[in-house]
Amino acid sequence: MITIYDIAAKAGVSAMTVSRVINNTGRISEKTRKRVRKVMEELHYIPNMLARSLVSQKTHLLSLLITDITNPFYTTLARGAEDAAKKAGYRLLFANSDEDYAKEKDYIDMILTTRVDGVLLAPTGDHSLENLNQLRKHHIPFVVLDREIPGIDVDVVLGDSKAGARNLVEHLIRLGHRRIALVNGLQDVSTARLRYTGYEEAHRLSGLQLDESLIVHLGYRDFHDDSALDQLFQLEQPPTAIFAANNMLAVGVIQSLRARGFHVPGDISVVCFDDFGPAGAINPFLTVASQPAYQFGQLGMQLLIERLESENNYEFRKIMLPSQLIVRSSTLPLSP
Amino acid sequence: MITIYDIAAKAGVSAMTVSRVINNTGRISEKTRKRVRKVMEELHYIPNMLARSLVSQKTHLLSLLITDITNPFYTTLARGAEDAAKKAGYRLLFANSDEDYAKEKDYIDMILTTRVDGVLLAPTGDHSLENLNQLRKHHIPFVVLDREIPGIDVDVVLGDSKAGARNLVEHLIRLGHRRIALVNGLQDVSTARLRYTGYEEAHRLSGLQLDESLIVHLGYRDFHDDSALDQLFQLEQPPTAIFAANNMLAVGVIQSLRARGFHVPGDISVVCFDDFGPAGAINPFLTVASQPAYQFGQLGMQLLIERLESENNYEFRKIMLPSQLIVRSSTLPLSP
DNA sequence: TTGATTATTGTTACCGATAACTCAAAGTTA
DNA sequence: TAACTTTGAGTTATCGGTAACAATAATCAA
Structure with missing residues (x-):
């Protein structure tokens, strides 16, 4: 491993001079600068971030x-x-919690020992509060994405879950549906609660009675749980439409429905939150509340970097991004 | 920031003793071990990976x-x-090159300065050779995924692009198609070359004349380029089926076709390499050569970790994973 | 010419951890 | 009881950089 000392020795200067050349700090004569540069290239020098970060207390x-x-x-x-981080000259460490609190905690620990400069995260749920407090205790700036956490003041980028949900359900109501099921995420997650609120609001504003037996709770990723729909279809009056609280749940719902011999939208209409990206563009099928995903990441990263690079502790900011109702072919008027 | 020195001071021992407690090395009396542990908890100690890695020359x-x-x-x-890395106790740094050589190079540089222990990568193309040589020069073990790079001996996990392509094209031929277009990736990428070879082989084995004017080259991500299909439909005898060399290209092809008023599969059949994941499960539509993506990552990571943890330089291994033809509704027999 | 100023480079200490060595006290053995 | 082991610590140097200060050479003003 080539170090600045190797370069210093070969160029006949001190290590500090090499460091100065690398960082363009201090004053260096053009002659030595060139000599050092040349030796650096000859030896294929690669700076060691570990050492640099250890002294600068910044990892970038x-x-x-x-x-x-x-x-x-x-x-x-x-x-x-990623794009926003790159633009600002930061490197990005992705991690994936799989909606699993324990995994999230593991990653938070790793984040702490790795001494990253800041964290952008979509929390798994309200209990993530503990992980956020952990970050705060160690003075790691962070920005929360997509889900609100009660009990902590933070920078956060949210979607308007309530309005989005209301739009979806009102769309179904306009189509004549009266028994609309909600396949929701866990109540521990703010978006699930707000999507419920929007669902409830749509009912109330339309003068519809809300039937709690039409509500199912699943984890946002547990779309494999086929039995979840049993409850709905054992009802005396089963639903004629289903609102899935996110895209993954919608996939599961549709697969379950088809496995039971139902046709979507012929027998039953389905809507959900979030779109399906490029892969979904082949057969745009589901009526969705589409969120500006790219902007979630971009704006969140901007908030984080501003927080990082500003000295003063200005107050926390909350950005709410609207969702857009996109009506496609998974919904039909209720046939009489 | 709490260090082992703070702990040492408060516990009335030396820093070395604290280090020993943390790493369970050396001999420590149960009494001091407990005292140190207690102080560590009280002060919420978090080990500093930077310092640790600097001396151990391992970042994990x-x-x-x-x-x-x-x-x-x-x-x-x-x-x-990710799963495989986690199981083996390694942390994972994701990066995304966007099929862009320059971005790939940037990431390789960052990988080098960050002193990661090893790299798992899908190269952007043959010219990635330079980046791989860069890794090798600095003795960073790596495993290549999905794409072969001529001119370098490496551990690699590949799909069987040739056989997969042949299966797809033969499927089309069985359906009666004779003018089958290939919308391919750039020739700089091994999978694109092999998919061409499979395409060619299928023609040859079926005694079909191959018409080079039916072949279009695009980047694997450039599915927005709508004009690409112009070439095909200005032909005197336009194709009756299209083989898209990957899933993203297929999305673009289908969108283009629909924009031109063609119906898939009514007017034209479409097949492609790679499936669409959970998002595609709603309306499984495309006939594909599906590859075991999860295993690509898992096996690749296993190879990497074995390489990392073994002293001896055993020879490089090449794993070839088969693809599976899944016939769905984007293909129809050629109507007379 | 001389003291002051500026430009260029070097020295030393330190970031937070660990490896390698050292050392005192306690326990064992002959 | 002297010599030898074992146990449980501590000391020092080092990983690869950089900050802060020091030192020398070159330039300039008076």
């Missing part, structure tokens, strides 16, 4: 912790975050 | 460099790699 590394790397919403978000 | 960090984070093939692969 940021961490992005998402909850599901197979979900196009988060991968698009990741692209946004 | 691996890097995964993929070419398209929005492609479900790579995100599934990433999950496989």
